[in-house]
Amino acid sequence: MAQATQTVQRNKKDFQVDYPIDWCPGCGDFGILNALHQAMAELGVEPHKLVVVGGIGCSGKAQYYVNAYGVHTLHGRPLPFATGIKLANPELTVVVVSGDGDTMAIGAGHFVNAGRRNVNLTHIMFNNEVYGLTKGQASPTLPLGLRTKSLPEANIQASINPLMLALVSGYTWIGRAYAYNIKHLVALIKEATTHPGLAFLDVLQPCPTYNNIHTKDWFLGKDLGHSRMYNVQDEGYDPVIPEGAPEEVVQQKLQQFMQKAAEWGDRIPTGVLLVNRNVSTYETRILETLPDYLNHPPARRPIHDDKGRSVVDLTPLIEEVRIR
Numbered sequence: 650m651a652q653a654t655q656t657v658q659r660n661k662k663d664f665q666v667d668y669p670i671d672w673c674p675g676c677g678d679f680g681i682l683n684a685l686h687q688a689m690a691e692l693g694v695e696p697h698k699l700v701v702v703g704g705i706g707c708s709g710k711a712q713y714y715v716n717a718y719g720v721h722t723l724h725g726r727p728l729p730f731a732t733g734i735k736l737a738n739p740e741l742t743v744v745v746v747s748g749d750g751d752t753m754a755i756g757a758g759h760f761v762n763a764g765r766r767n768v769n770l771t772h773i774m775f776n777n778e779v780y781g782l783t784k785g786q787a788s789p790t791l792p793l794g795l796r797t798k799s800l801p802e803a804n805i806q807a808s809i810n811p812l813m814l815a816l817v818s819g820y821t822w823i824g825r826a827y828a829y830n831i832k833h834l835v836a837l838i839k840e841a842t843t844h845p846g847l848a849f850l851d852v853l854q855p856c857p858t859y860n861n862i863h864t865k866d867w868f869l870g871k872d873l874g875h876s877r878m879y880n881v882q883d884e885g886y887d888p889v890i891p892e893g894a895p896e897e898v899v900q901q902k903l904q905q906f907m908q909k910a911a912e913w914g915d916r917i918p919t920g921v922l923l924v925n926r927n928v929s930t931y932e933t934r935i936l937e938t939l940p941d942y943l944n945h946p947p948a949r950r951p952i953h954d955d956k957g958r959s960v961v962d963l964t965p966l967i968e969e970v971r972i973r
């Protein structure tokens with residue numbers, strides 16, 4: 650069961666908002682937002698069946714700029730909120746938007762445990778290597794030794810590789826995109842959203858205000874004379890681990906993924922890096938004990954009778970919290 654299986658004709662304007670967006674001029678977040686609007690329109694998602702769940706950060710404002718349901722959660726917590734929303738109402742398309750700080754620092758525990766479940770969600774990480782909203786401190790994706798303009802000294806912590814962390818956590822679809830390559834980003838968001846299982850898209854997002862090292866010019870390789878980024882699919886890379894793949898195929902695919910995920914510097918891979926069809930989704934696992942779960946998920950259960958009286962029995966809860 651994939652997210653976004655509707656076939657309604659939609660236009661990206663259906664997802665846009667008509668009030669001002671307060672990101673800095675030139676911020677990569679605009680590219681990601683545009684691509685999200687376009688991808689949802691191309692997938693035919695209905696705005697009232699889309700929920701965008703954000704954390705705290707510049708990135709964590711994105712849900713305000715999508716004409717759909719949205720939740721502005723706590724710092725590091727969009728994944729648990731999204732998991733609850735999806736499991737309560739599996740017919741919704743649920744997209745998480747979070748910063749690299751939100752995801753890889755305070756939210757790292759949730760990131761890892763979401764991977765163990767493989768709930769059918771799309772997770773887009775806005776990766777600018779800094780804490781943009783709080784004025785540019787180093788985030789866990791800023792490489793060791795770099796000194797972006799808000800830092801008094803060079804970074805003395807090693808960075809986390811988000812692709813590797815997604816792999817070992819159990820994400821079953823992993824990709825990387827660049828915020829200003831909208832066409833490619835739209836294609837990847839669509840693919841992540843139609844993947845049956847937990848999808849993680851690492852989006853390299855220039856922050857012109859605070860990250861003065863990994864800038865748009867750096868990603869485009871102005872110093873090298875060629876773009877640092879390349880599309881692995883252009884080089885024939887096949888990310889798919891088929892369902893029921895023998896162990897040796899799984900191992901070979903994982904090795905191939907890790908080689909790509911380790912590349913950084915003059916060559917940065919983008920595209921679909923892993924599609925693991927060999928792992929069951931959380932929803933499928935629930936069906937083993939609750940075969941009727943998808944017909945009667947929590948959001949569809951009656952809470953009142955035909956006279957409007959509650960059919961929810963709160964007695965056990967009241968008993969539990971009663972002061973004796």
Ligand SMILES: Cc1ncc(C[n+]2csc(CCOP(=O)(O)OP(=O)(O)O)c2C)c(N)n1
Pocket residue numbers: 705706707708709724747748749750751752775777779780781782783788
């Ligand atoms: C519990 C808690 N701790 C710290 C903060 C302060 N804070 C707000 S946003 C943020 C980091 C934002 O960085 P990132 O997630 O990378 O998002 P960006 O602004 O770069 O998009 C921090 C530390 C907070 N809001 N809540």
Ligand code: SF4
Pocket residue numbers: 671672673675676677678707708777781782855856857858859
């Ligand atoms: S601080 Fe950086 S990430 Fe935040 S809106 Fe400005 S340019 Fe974008």
Ligand SMILES: [Mg+2]
Pocket residue numbers: 706748749750775776777778779780781788
């Ligand atoms: Mg950030």
